[in-house]
Amino acid sequence: xxxxxxxxxxxxxxxxxxxxxxxxxxxxxxxxxxxxxxxxxxxxxxxxxxxxxxxxxxxxxxxxxxxxxxxxxxxxxxxxxxxxxxxxxxxxxxxxxxxxxxxxxxxxxxxxxxxxxxxxxxxxxxxxxxxxxxxxxxxxxxxxxxxxxxxxxxxxxxxxxxxxxxxxxxxxxxxxxxxxxxxxxxxxxxxxxxxxxxxxxxxxxxxxxxxxxxxxxxxxxxxxxxxxxxxxxxxxxx
Numbered sequence: 001x002x003x004x005x006x007x008x009x010x011x012x013x014x015x016x017x018x019x020x021x022x023x024x025x026x027x028x029x030x031x032x033x034x035x036x037x038x039x040x041x042x043x044x045x046x047x048x049x050x051x052x053x054x055x056x057x058x059x060x061x062x063x064x065x066x067x068x069x070x071x072x073x074x075x076x077x078x079x080x081x082x083x084x085x086x087x088x089x090x091x092x093x094x095x096x097x098x099x100x101x102x103x104x105x106x107x108x109x110x111x112x113x114x115x116x117x118x119x120x121x122x123x124x125x126x127x128x129x130x131x132x133x134x135x136x137x138x139x140x141x142x143x144x145x146x147x148x149x150x151x152x153x154x155x156x157x158x159x160x161x162x163x164x165x166x167x168x169x170x171x172x173x174x175x176x177x178x179x180x181x182x183x184x185x186x187x188x189x190x191x192x193x194x195x196x197x198x199x200x201x202x203x204x205x206x207x208x209x210x211x212x213x214x215x216x217x218x219x220x221x222x223x224x225x226x227x228x229x230x231x232x233x234x235x236x237x238x
Contacts, residue, residue, distance in 0.1 A: 011055070091111065
């Protein structure tokens with residue numbers, strides 16, 4: 001077991017950060033980076049081309065060179081956990097909002113490292129091995145807190161499906177609710193009901209306000225223009 005190679009794929013849009021991961025992960029000869037992707041649209045093809053034992057992901061990467069809006073990570077994680085149930089996912093992000101970490105924990109990620117967690121970066125190779133062997137790592141003691149919340153039956157502010165729906169709104173601001181429902185694989189009415197429930201949890205009334213709240217949680221680019229999400233049907237009332 002101890003001699004098995006651990007194949008890693010990375011989704012991160014900053015090459016200099018990937019270079020930093022290479023340096024840290026090279027400290028353990030068992031670890032091998034087999035694939036890297038800078039855009040969300042390249043993630044799943046990369047995993048098909050390079051079967052991986054662990055996926056390291058940033059939360060805020062562009063969809064593609066032509067679509068700079070943030071890739072819908074939560075929707076992607078749901079698909080990946082279904083398609084690759086044995087592949088742990090490690091998030092490394094600058095965003096440390098509690099509700100975001102809680103929701104991603106509920107989605108099934110095995111670790112969440114804040115980019116200012118110097119201890120984690122100094123021990124990144126060891127953390128990757130731990131995650132490969134079935135353990136967890138969350139910055140600043142988050143795992144103990146999240147495990148306690150889960151044991152008590154608590155749930156994050158947003159459900160998996162609500163976060164998926166909202167992240168799709170951020171990723172594809174020019175799409176109608178019908179198009180987004182199709183992407184999520186649900187009916188138009190289910191999509192609308194999901195958004196309405198998310199608005200209630202976020203204490204907002206419109207998609208524009210929800211997008212702004214998501215940005216505060218760390219989901220969405222700082223350069224994203226929320227006005228672009230308001231198509232005719234949203235201006236009328238939804």
